[in-house]
Amino acid sequence: MTDYNFLRTARMQPIAVPLWYGCEVPGTDHGAIALRDGLEQRWLDGHYNSLLRRLEAPITIPVADVPRARARLHQRDLVFLEAIDDANVLLADAVDATIKREHLPIVLGGDHALAMGSIAGAVRNAAKVGVLWIDTHPDINTVEGSLSGHIHGMPLAAAIGTAADDLPRASALAGVVPMLQPDQIAYLGIRDIDLFEEKTILRNNIFARTMDEWNDDGIIHGLEAALAHLVDAGVDAIHLSFDVDVLDPGIFPGTGTRYPGGLTIREASQVLRYLGLWTQLPIRSMDFVELNPMLDPSGISTQTALHLLATALGQRMLDRG
Secondary structure, X not given: OOOOOHHHHOOEEEEEEOOOOOOOOOOHHHHHHHHHXXXXXXXXXXXXHHHHHHEOOOEEOOOOOOXXXXXXXXXXXXXXXXXXXXXXXXXXXXXXXXXXOOOEEEEEEOOHHHHHHHHHHHHOOOOOEEEXXXXXXXXXXXXXXXXXXXXXXXXXXXXXXXXXXXXXXXXXXXXOOOOOOHHHEEEEEEOXXXXXXXXXXXXXXXXXXXXXXXXXXXXXXXXXXXXXXXXXXXXXXXXXXXXXXXXXXXXOOOOOOOOOOOEOHHHHHHHHHHHHHOOOOOEEEEEEEOOOHHHOXXXXXXXXXXXXXXXXXXXXXXXXX
């Protein structure tokens, strides 16, 4: 497979996953559709012809209806697991097939439970995938360790195998358990960290820069440290997972698990522009998750999310072609 940064050069395959069962807050399903439809429209309106030429027609992963879903929230009973698993089976296959075509899968959430499928699809196509996880939350809880019981807080536990007993289908999606070793993960921006997650990160010596540490390091310096860690771990491809709740809620209210002290829009844009230029290892797949337009009727969060997604994919302020 050609060794290049798919963010910058590959054809782009949007894969919308209208999933809200992992966060148990309705609206992230609308976020997936808003991103799916808004990206192309943004480039059509702005005459970004070179980017449009790289953009494939979107795929939408079906998510099954769970009967009486809104009456069954926050019960810690995994009632949504089957629907999440079914969607992730389809997603893993879609990501797998997209990478095999040497296109970039852009997984549009939807909540972060979809990362179980996207990471699995990436793992099928590399000897050792590294995951760059930019998020307020580590999302490495098990069912037992989770305070909320929400499955969007468990994808990396499934990936490293610690949730295999409770999430057996998700944990096996890549065809190997575990999908990842702890040294294949690099966290940036985490700041709302459950005690169980903190113990897991420290016990496994997982690379992590909390939001405070990242800010103190300098945004680009901290990003370079995370990427250097993955290089040193011997990964041969990177999966980028970007959760919009890493942004400060004062500027981005349209997400369901807000926590103060996040990135500014300029800082997030700086990170995504840097990743688009990075060439040391191929970035072959990405998630962009947790936009909830229902929580920001002004539409500003949706427009901000589209701006950052487009930036990650190569749009620049004076780069029309």
